[in-house]
Structures are given as C-alpha cells and as structure tokens.
Amino acid sequence: MKRDKFGRIVTMNWKCQLDGGDTCANESAWHWASSVLNPQTYDHRETVAFVEAIEKEPGVFVRHPASTEEFWNDPKRFSRDQNEALIIFLGQCGHDDALDRHFKAILKRGLRFQNKDISALGLDFGALFGRQWLKRKNNRFAPIIKALLPVFDLYLVGKALAKTKWAPRWNHDEMKFTDGNRDIDDRNLIMLLCDAKLTHETRLSKLAAKIYFKHRAKHEWSKPCLAHWQTAILHYYSEETGNNEEIGIALFNCARVLFET
Secondary structure: OOEOOOOOEOEEOOOOOEEOOOHHHHHHHHHHHHHHHOOOOOOHHHHHHHHHHHEEEOOEEOOOOOOOOHHHHOHHHOOHHHHHHHHHHHHHOOOHHHHHHHHHHHHHOOOEOOOOOEOOOOHHHHHHHHHHHHOOOOOOOHHHHHHHHHHHOHHHHHHHHOOEOOOOEEEOOOOEEEOOOOOOOOHHHHHHHHHHHHOOOOHHHHHHHHHHHHHEOOOOOOOOOOOHHHHHHHHHOOHHHOOOHHHHHHHHHHHHHHHOO
C-alpha cells in the first residue's frame, strides 16, 4: 500500500510523485472494505485517526489533510466522488457523530456538495445517508427511511445504467460525448451496491445490481476470462495506473462475496 510521510494512502501520478488528490475516497474505500470482509479484525482505531485528520472543520472534509497542495486540502475542491465513499465508510465503521455533522453541513449548503455540485434531486443523499442511519440501533425514523428508500434507490439504478453500453458518456477533458472505453472508475458504485445489499435491499437496489454486474460495458482493459466490472475495478486499482492493488482486490472480493458473482 502506498502511503506518504503522514501515513495517508496515496497514489503515484504520471510524474512518479505521490499524489493525495484521491486520498479520502481511497482510504474510505479501504477501511470500508476491510470492515465488511473482516469485521472482527479490522483496526477501528486507524479509522478514528483518519476521520480526525480529514475533518478540517465540523462536517467539512478534505481530500488530504496534511498536503502542501492547495487542490488536495481545499474543502471547496472536495467532490461528489470523495463524498460518496466517505459517507458509506462513516456509516459502516460507526462514526455516527462525524456523519451527523457532515449531514448538517450539507443541509446548510442547500443539499450541495462542498464543491457546489448539485444533488440529484436529493435521491443521492437519501440513498447514502438513509442506509447509514438504518445501521443504528433504536432509530425512531427507521420506518420512514425504509418507506423512502425504494424512491431514493432510483439513484442507484441511474448510476448502474450509466455504466452500461447503452449510456452516453460525457468526457470533461474533451468536452464531448465518448464511447466510455476508458471509463473504469467503478469504486463508488460497487460500494453503493454492496452497502444496499448489506442494509435493507429494495427491488430497485437489486435491479441496479443486476444491471451493473450483468451489463457493465466493455472497456479497453476487458478480458475474456473476467466480467467487465471485474477487470474495470482491478485495472483501476493496479500498478499500471499508479493506484493501490490492495484496494481493488478488497472491493472485488466484497462484491464477489455479497453477490456471488
């Protein structure tokens, strides 16, 4: 696992330099997968230190806590992909106070992410926070959350459909629609689907999983011996991309165990 001098999980960029731009999401994914696969043995103390490091102010988080790069530790550059992985991790690993502070901060911003991205009609936050709250014992709002999750899970279906061969893909760099042949960043979708499997499945969450695991689009690194989703996550987290293989394997194993796929 690649770590910097601060002990945070980092990647290797194209300049062969350690990069903390995806630290929050990657470290969230690592701790989440570890707690799912090894609930009795994963190090909870390490997750406490991680949360304390990345929460810059109450409910406001950064990509990397101790970097000199402004992009990494600027709360306004904390994006949706960082946010989704973080919320699932906080709920799974029992960081309820941090999760509640984060929710209150989101409400104050009018259901916007820290980088001002707009929520998907609240469906994304409903699906994300709803399941984390259901993990708590004696939650008096559980009946309401369970009643609303079938609606919130439209977000999961939309994200799953976006990974199929039928979906147009917008390339931000080229500012045009492309075939998505190099789109292999499936981390958050796998976490969302696994989280739904673990906590109150709905018909729509099952449908989203079926769409993704069976109809995930072919990509540049697809191989005949593996499903397209498998090669996507394993290549995204590989030495070739400068990422950490351990995270990809952990996410792969979570999905394979939970969905027997």
